[in-house]
Amino acid sequence: MNKFEYPVLSIRNLNKQFGPGCNHCQNQKESTLIKNYCPVCGTVYACQDISFDLYPGEILGIVGESGSGKSTLMRCLYFDQEVTSGEAILSTYEHGERNLFQESPQRKRYIRNHLMGKVYQNPLLGLKMDFTSIGNIAEKLISAGSRSVEEMEARGRELLEYVNIPAFRMKEAPKNFSGGMQQRVQIAKALSNRPPILLLDEVTTGLDLSVQASVLDLIKYLQREMNISMVVVSHDLGVIRMLADRSMVMLDGKVIEQGLTDQILEDPQSPYTQQLVHSLL
Amino acid sequence: MKSHYNFAFFDEGSKREIRRATLKAIAIPGYQVPFASREMPIARGWGTGGLQLTLSLIGKEDVLKVIDQGSDESVNAVNIKKLVSHTAGIRSTEETEEATIIQSRHRIPEVPLKSGQILVLQVPMPEPLRVYEPSELETKKLHAEKEYSGAWVMLFEHIMKYGTAATGADHPVMVHNRYVMAPSPIPRFDNPKMDHSKALILLGAGREKKIYAVPPYTRVKSIDFDDSPFRVESFEDKSCRLCGSTGVFMDEIVDDQSGEAVYQCNDTSYCLAQMNKNMPVGGTSNEQV
Ligand SMILES: Nc1ncnc2c1ncn2[C@@H]1O[C@H](COP(=O)(O)OP(=O)(O)OP(=O)(O)O)[C@@H](O)[C@H]1O
Ligand SMILES: [Mg+2]
Numbered sequence: 001m002n003k004f005e006y007p008v009l010s011i012r013n014l015n016k017q018f019g020p021g022c023n024h025c026q027n028q029k030e031s032t033l034i035k036n037y038c039p040v041c042g043t044v045y046a047c048q049d050i051s052f053d054l055y056p057g058e059i060l061g062i063v064g065e066s067g068s069g070k071s072t073l074m075r076c077l078y079f080d081q082e083v084t085s086g087e088a089i090l091s092t093y094e095h096g097e098r099n100l101f102q103e104s105p106q107r108k109r110y111i112r113n114h115l116m117g118k119v120y121q122n123p124l125l126g127l128k129m130d131f132t133s134i135g136n137i138a139e140k141l142i143s144a145g146s147r148s149v150e151e152m153e154a155r156g157r158e159l160l161e162y163v164n165i166p167a168f169r170m171k172e173a174p175k176n177f178s179g180g181m182q183q184r185v186q187i188a189k190a191l192s193n194r195p196p197i198l199l200l201d202e203v204t205t206g207l208d209l210s211v212q213a214s215v216l217d218l219i220k221y222l223q224r225e226m227n228i229s230m231v232v233v234s235h236d237l238g239v240i241r242m243l244a245d246r247s248m249v250m251l252d253g254k255v256i257e258q259g260l261t262d263q264i265l266e267d268p269q270s271p272y273t274q275q276l277v278h279s280l281l
Numbered sequence: 282m283k284s285h286y287n288f289a290f291f292d293e294g295s296k297r298e299i300r301r302a303t304l305k306a307i308a309i310p311g312y313q314v315p316f317a318s319r320e321m322p323i324a325r326g327w328g329t330g331g332l333q334l335t336l337s338l339i340g341k342e343d344v345l346k347v348i349d350q351g352s353d354e355s356v357n358a359v360n361i362k363k364l365v366s367h368t369a370g371i372r373s374t375e376e377t378e379e380a381t382i383i384q385s386r387h388r389i390p391e392v393p394l395k396s397g398q399i400l401v402l403q404v405p406m407p408e409p410l411r412v413y414e415p416s417e418l419e420t421k422k423l424h425a426e427k428e429y430s431g432a433w434v435m436l437f438e439h440i441m442k443y444g445t446a447a448t449g450a451d452h453p454v455m456v457h458n459r460y461v462m463a464p465s466p467i468p469r470f471d472n473p474k475m476d477h478s479k480a481l482i483l484l485g486a487g488r489e490k491k492i493y494a495v496p497p498y499t500r501v502k503s504i505d506f507d508d509s510p511f512r513v514e515s516f517e518d519k520s521c522r523l524c525g526s527t528g529v530f531m532d533e534i535v536d537d538q539s540g541e542a543v544y545q546c547n548d549t550s551y552c553l554a555q556m557n558k559n560m561p562v563g564g565t566s567n568e569q570v
């Protein structure tokens with residue numbers, strides 16, 4: 001990371017809650033919540049006051065246990081869900097002068113389709129399982145305005161080859177594919193518009209170790225060759241260690257530690273992170 | 282004629298409600314207006330959406346034509362015609378020019394429609410994005426935001442799977458550059474007839490409880506790709522074996538004896554009219570076909 005570079009993406013004070021909140025939890029959040037949950041009104045504070053910067057070409061890792069709010073954060077960043085409050089600035093959008101979260105649904109769609117790509121933890125959410133693989137890639141290109149069959153077919157073929165799906169299977173539906181292949185189709189789709197930012201939510205979870213390794217290699221390769229900035233979420237510190245230059249540790253909806261991944265691993269500050277690191281060793 | 286039904290089967294309140302939905306549909310071309318689809322003496326899926334429109338609109342002066350896949354004489358068409366003339370006591374016809382209301386399934390007649398006529402199309406599946414997005418809540422959002430990538434994605438899929446943009450029927454159209462609409466399962470051949478149609482076109486889906494409309498002189502464009510433009514079915518070098526017509530939508534029939542494919546007009550009343558025209562005066566004009 002170069003300190004003198006401007007971030008491509010800046011997130012400030014992002015909050016996401018499920019439920020209306022009550023007097024009890026809105027006033028002194030710290031003392032009254034059980035993990036991320038208000039015992040009085042049942043509101044879940046899934047993401048609390050999250051701020052971070054993503055620099056050009058870097059991979060930022062987010063690690064944390066199940067339920068810590070990682071996927072919720074990613075859904076908010078991709079506008080799958082509305083934030084409760086907060087700010088997101090994209091340097092390549094409107095000279096970085098607009099809070100993305102306050103844009104209209106149409107503008108948000110534009111940003112999603114032109115400036116971002118996402119790979120979902122659950123491939124069912126990222127792909128149309130019954131459509132062809134190349135059709136899934138075309139979906140993103142069509143959303144971004146392409147109306148040429150020939151161009152889309154060529155681009156789709158190129159991308160599928162790039163992620164190691166053989167050309168003769170490109171008209172097959174992802175439902176026929178293994179988990180690792182489905183994730184690679186998702187990656188190809190996410191890359192189709194050459195987005196400056198890629199969001200990857202647990203891309204390797206649930207895959208065999210050898211398949212995991214091939215997907216991780218692909219991500220490393222993308223960073224090197226395409227200089228894409230990525231946010232990589234995983235509950236597996238091993239994956240984060242392998243991919244991310246900088247990382248954040250989340251717990252109960254909050255960022256409890258952030259910095260260079262190596263530093264966090266060598267000298268974890270919070271007791272939770274210490275535990276996490278020890279379990280890795 | 283005596284009948285124990287109210288005029289045109291429905292009570293006046295029901296007809297008014299359907300007409301209100303219809304007016305809204307006309308005001309927002311291509312937009313699917315929900316309505317309280319009624320129980321009918323024919324099963325849903327057999328044209329109850331179209332029939333409800335027809336019954337809500339028909340007046341004593343109207344002349345009705347009903348066609349099913351191009352034919353005035355199919356059992357369905359005849360049943361619908363019977364029900365309407367029974368309960369409304371109106372006259373029916375097979376001649377397109379003469380009709381004021383034309384209820385149809387799967388076709389738009391060959392004879393160009395005129396201003397003042399109403400074409401009522403029966404619709405099994407009103408949502409053009411349904412295969413792409415199963416949730417009604419989501420498709421509503423997509424329409425609201427004019428987000429129609431899904432329609433093009435489905436067309437792209439078709440091209441990938443079949444190597445051609447030639448969809449079977451119900452090829453989606455963009456209406457008034459705002460709403461993507463299912464034109465009902467008419468052949469692509471009939472899509473251009475919707476563009477700037479002089480007649481009002483109403484579409485009714487009984488099972489799905491939707492009414493939508495193309496008002497006269499509205500721009501209707503079939504969706505396509507830049508490098509794969511929309512094309513209608515071509516019958517270029519074909520002519521009807523009965524009436525000799527060319528440039529109309531034809532059915533392919535394989536001759537039992539020779540095994541050869543022959544062609545004949547799908548629109549039976551058009552075909553008959555052409556045959557009558559071609560007959561020399563005093564000829565056997567009502568020869569069975
Ligand atoms: N729609 C929702 N309604 C209510 N609570 C929700 C909703 N979605 C998520 N949550 C809650 O938000 C919290 C964060 O969930 P999230 O899925 O973001 O966790 P995660 O860190 O991605 O976990 P995992 O590692 O299991 O994927 C959890 O307590 C979850 O129960
Ligand atoms: Mg998750």
Ligand SMILES: [Zn+2]
Binds near residue numbers: 021023024040043
């Ligand atoms: Zn509360």
